[in-house]
Amino acid sequence: xxxxxxxxxxxxxxxxxxxxxxxxxxxxxxxxxxxxxxxxxxxxxxxxxxxxxxxxxxxxxxxxxxxxxxxxxxxxxxxxxxxxxxxxxxxxxxxxxxxxxxxxxxxxxxxxxxxxxxxxxxxxxxxxxxxxxxxxxxxxxxxxxxxxxxxxxxxxxxxxxxxxxxxxxxxxxxxxxxx
Amino acid sequence: xxxxxxxxxxxxxxxxxxxxxxxxxxxxxxxxxxxxxxxxxxxxxxxxxxxxxxxxxxxxxxxxxxxxxxxxxxxxxxxxxxxxxxxxxxxxxxxxxxxxxxxxxxxxxxxxxxxxxxxxxxxxxxxxxxxxxxxxxxxxxxxxxxxxxxxxxxxxxxxxxxxxxxxxxxxxxxxxxxxxxxxxxxxxxxxxxxxxxxxxxxxxxxxxxxxxxxxxxxxxxxxxxxxxxxxxxxxxxxxxxxxxxxxxxxxxxxxxxxxxxxxxxxxxxxxxxxxxxxxxxxxxxxxxxxxxxxxxxxxxxxxxxxxxxxxxxxxxxxxxxxxxxxxxxxxxxxxxxxxxxxxxxxxxxxxxxxxxxxxxxxxxxxxxxxxxxxxxxxxxxxxxxxxxxxxxxxxxxxxxxxxxxxxxxxxxxxxxxxxxxxxxxxxxxxxxxxxxx
Numbered sequence: 001x002x003x004x005x006x007x008x009x010x011x012x013x014x015x016x017x018x019x020x021x022x023x024x025x026x027x028x029x030x031x032x033x034x035x036x037x038x039x040x041x042x043x044x045x046x047x048x049x050x051x052x053x054x055x056x057x058x059x060x061x062x063x064x065x066x067x068x069x070x071x072x073x074x075x076x077x078x079x080x081x082x083x084x085x086x087x088x089x090x091x092x093x094x095x096x097x098x099x100x101x102x103x104x105x106x107x108x109x110x111x112x113x114x115x116x117x118x119x120x121x122x123x124x125x126x127x128x129x130x131x132x133x134x135x136x137x138x139x140x141x142x143x144x145x146x147x148x149x150x151x152x153x154x155x156x157x158x159x160x161x162x163x164x165x166x167x168x169x170x171x172x173x174x175x176x177x178x179x
Numbered sequence: 180x181x182x183x184x185x186x187x188x189x190x191x192x193x194x195x196x197x198x199x200x201x202x203x204x205x206x207x208x209x210x211x212x213x214x215x216x217x218x219x220x221x222x223x224x225x226x227x228x229x230x231x232x233x234x235x236x237x238x239x240x241x242x243x244x245x246x247x248x249x250x251x252x253x254x255x256x257x258x259x260x261x262x263x264x265x266x267x268x269x270x271x272x273x274x275x276x277x278x279x280x281x282x283x284x285x286x287x288x289x290x291x292x293x294x295x296x297x298x299x300x301x302x303x304x305x306x307x308x309x310x311x312x313x314x315x316x317x318x319x320x321x322x323x324x325x326x327x328x329x330x331x332x333x334x335x336x337x338x339x340x341x342x343x344x345x346x347x348x349x350x351x352x353x354x355x356x357x358x359x360x361x362x363x364x365x366x367x368x369x370x371x372x373x374x375x376x377x378x379x380x381x382x383x384x385x386x387x388x389x390x391x392x393x394x395x396x397x398x399x400x401x402x403x404x405x406x407x408x409x410x411x412x413x414x415x416x417x418x419x420x421x422x423x424x425x426x427x428x429x430x431x432x433x434x435x436x437x438x439x440x441x442x443x444x445x446x447x448x449x450x451x452x453x454x455x456x457x458x459x460x461x462x463x464x465x466x467x468x469x470x471x472x473x474x475x476x477x478x479x480x481x482x483x484x485x486x487x488x489x490x491x492x493x494x495x496x497x498x499x500x501x502x503x504x505x506x507x508x509x510x511x512x513x514x515x516x517x518x519x520x521x522x523x524x525x526x527x528x529x530x531x532x533x534x535x536x537x538x539x540x541x542x543x544x545x546x547x548x549x550x551x552x553x554x555x556x557x558x559x560x561x562x563x564x565x566x567x568x569x570x571x572x573x574x575x576x577x578x579x580x581x582x583x584x585x586x587x588x589x590x591x592x593x594x595x596x597x598x599x600x601x602x603x604x605x606x607x608x609x610x611x612x613x614x615x616x
Binding site: 108121131144156 | 407
């Protein structure tokens, strides 16, 4: 019985993946897969545990990027601010020299906020921070084509917790060198 | 099979393996009432006649009772205090139940016919002896829980005057692990937290689930390819489409009432967030706002003619409203606090909820169409309000012991609930619509 159920799960998952491949053109490094949850009408009081797991799948972002970034690749910001603080002007200039000196190097600027406020508005604030670093780099000779931005808002904290210290660690732009 | 196809097949197989291993990771929610009305209505929910063994031992009356009590507006008689257990309205001796302190009695029975089950119930006024409601449901045995929720919806409606929202579902995001190694799951569960199912699992953030008006689809934001992208996914089949993965921000999806369009937020590579409307069939994109500030978090008016959205064009974030037919006509609708964001309109169009700042705390505020505003919650990091389809209750993300948790508050402020999670953090709740009849 258990084996039958597993077989059924796999079949459904394959169908889901086939659907993804056709409709979504998922990038190779994403590999996220959606789940068709068992039809709500087919699940009873005691079948929750089994069917909840049915056909779920995992999107695995590439693990090689989980390597800890050196501190000079992180620019921290004040609360509700996207202004580059004086103490980080040199760090940004160092990155700008490296990038301007070799325009084959590409960097992704990842903007983050602390956990306070509305998550989607925080996506906007994180983007604003990433753009502030992008503009500073471009003003110092970095080509637009070398830079991309992404805002994670409050979704990817660097440090857990709701203290001023954690919040300060989380309001940041990370420079991720892509090559 | 060419090499590319082979690679894709291998990738799928690898992912599948992960899928089966990862599947059990999920958060189960349990409801606690943290505040109810001061004078809850006394009601007796008598155990239903059973259909042994076809009903699988399912206790319909217990679920009806739990639904009604969890609303904070009812107090149910203990079964041990019941002197008799009638299963039909004709067997209810109103005087007995009245002297037991009850205003209402619910009786019912489950019977089997072939592979189907019939569930019938009656609601009796214990003061007058009159039958107020009766209904019959046909269900597969696995679906008795849903029938119980529908009974609770109808009892609630007959007594309170507004349809209950027990036979509905919620979507939410659960987050496991500590930064930076967190994992994310998009989950759909019954409104009482039962039957959680994983819709999507990812090592990268999942945000902003939004229901289509027919309850068949979810839109959401996933960072699985390390950029933000908006997806729509059919819940029953799992079929999904990536509908926006443009440069910069792709975020904050919201379905139009007719289900044909998606309002969303895009930034382009310049990083200026504005609100757009995407026609899902033609992929045609219409820009709605054009302002150097952050414009985001669109929410449709009930008639589909306007969008509410958050903008910090005047400094701090406030809620504005724009008419789609006349995009120059933009009206500010929130005042009073320095921070009002993430509008959500009640399905009946009578109230607007949002995140508001009081001192250093972020709380859930609500205002009527005349602009009379109230703060409903007392947390410090409350966010992501979403209305129940009956407009009476809001679910939102708050904190319990420093962990993200879901809570509800009635729009009149009288009832609050906590949905405890047995693992991980839960956030970004979205309350689904009523199922189509």
